[in-house]
Amino acid sequence: MQIFVTKDYQEMSEAAADMIVDLVEEKPGCVLGLATGSTPEGLYAEIAKRHEAEDIDFSRVATFNLDEYRGLPADHEQSYHYFMQKHLFSKINVRPENTHVPNGANPDAQAACDAYEASILLAGGVDLQLLGLGHNGHIGFNEPAPEFPKETHCVDLTESTINANSRLFDSADEVPRQAYTMGIGTIMAAKQVLVVVSGEDKAQIVRDAFFGPVTPEVPASILQFHPNAVAIVDEAAFSLCGDLADEGCGCGDPDCDCDHDHEHGEGCACHE
Numbered sequence: 322m323q324i325f326v327t328k329d330y331q332e333m334s335e336a337a338a339d340m341i342v343d344l345v346e347e348k349p350g351c352v353l354g355l356a357t358g359s360t361p362e363g364l365y366a367e368i369a370k371r372h373e374a375e376d377i378d379f380s381r382v383a384t385f386n387l388d389e390y391r392g393l394p395a396d397h398e399q400s401y402h403y404f405m406q407k408h409l410f411s412k413i414n415v416r417p418e419n420t421h422v423p424n425g426a427n428p429d430a431q432a433a434c435d436a437y438e439a440s441i442l443l444a445g446g447v448d449l450q451l452l453g454l455g456h457n458g459h460i461g462f463n464e465p466a467p468e469f470p471k472e473t474h475c476v477d478l479t480e481s482t483i484n485a486n487s488r489l490f491d492s493a494d495e496v497p498r499q500a501y502t503m504g505i506g507t508i509m510a511a512k513q514v515l516v517v518v519s520g521e522d523k524a525q526i527v528r529d530a531f532f533g534p535v536t537p538e539v540p541a542s543i544l545q546f547h548p549n550a551v552a553i554v555d556e557a558a559f560s561l562c563g564d565l566a567d568e569g570c571g572c573g574d575p576d577c578d579c580d581h582d583h584e585h586g587e588g589c590a591c592h593e
């Protein structure tokens with residue numbers, strides 16, 4: 322796993338948007354796996370800006386979101402359908418029929434999840450899967466568990482996730498208790514994975530997930546085994562990992578040989 326450390330949230334968002342835009346330019350018919358949460362908002366804004374300024378074409382891109390709350394229809398303001406529409410889909414020229422989010426309005430969990438998994442396979446699999454990181458190490462809505470769930474499935478959300486996500490609802494009581502999410506197997510099948518993490522409140526989980534033992538109790542730790550995983554983490558989120566980086570500026574890249582005498586991202590070999 323390659324870890325790049327950026328000065329702040331804005332620099333993290335720009336670096337992640339660059340990776341996604343580069344892929345779309347190289348492979349106009351690529352399949353993007355997308356994520357929700359506060360962390361990707363900045364990078365979606367950057368992508369929208371690049372689309373506008375440089376006419377980046379998304380008309381052949383297909384997208385698959387990681388997850389959706391069970392029981393929320395697509396037009397519910399807290400649904401992930403709505404989030405994606407607001408932050409990205411309405412701002413780029415992606416075709417609505419090419420955007421996919423699990424169908425939270427389908428009460429038949431097995432049918433909704435099986436159909437979603439099949440549609441990813443039919444599209445040829447995900448080229449690049451974007452991920453945020455939950456405070457307990459969840460990715461998508463794969464919560465800490467005794468084993469790694471493989472395919473898209475229905476999950477019971479943990480109290481900590483319900484509380485963390487209640488900031489977006491009127492109260493914690495309104496947060497759905499279940500969600501449909503890609504499984505860890507679905508995520509690991511993506512050709513490339515890009516995790517974005519920002520903020521001091523994520524510092525402990527960054528250390529546990531990216532440097533600790535690989536265990537389903539920290540679902541994101543499995544990404545250490547992905548053959549092409551990149552994490553872009555801001556300094557605040559990386560602040561408990563400095564002693565674990567092999568050498569150099571603390572970015573975690575073993576090939577980095579910079580000399581600490583500069584700001585992250587400036588003249589540092591690992592940011593080129």
Ligand SMILES: N[C@@H]1[C@@H](O)[C@H](O)[C@@H](COP(=O)(O)O)O[C@@H]1O
Nearest residue numbers: 357358359360453454455461462
């Ligand atoms: N299901 C989403 C995850 O996909 C996301 O990564 C996580 C972290 O969100 P944030 O970026 O707001 O911290 O929250 C939610 O639970």
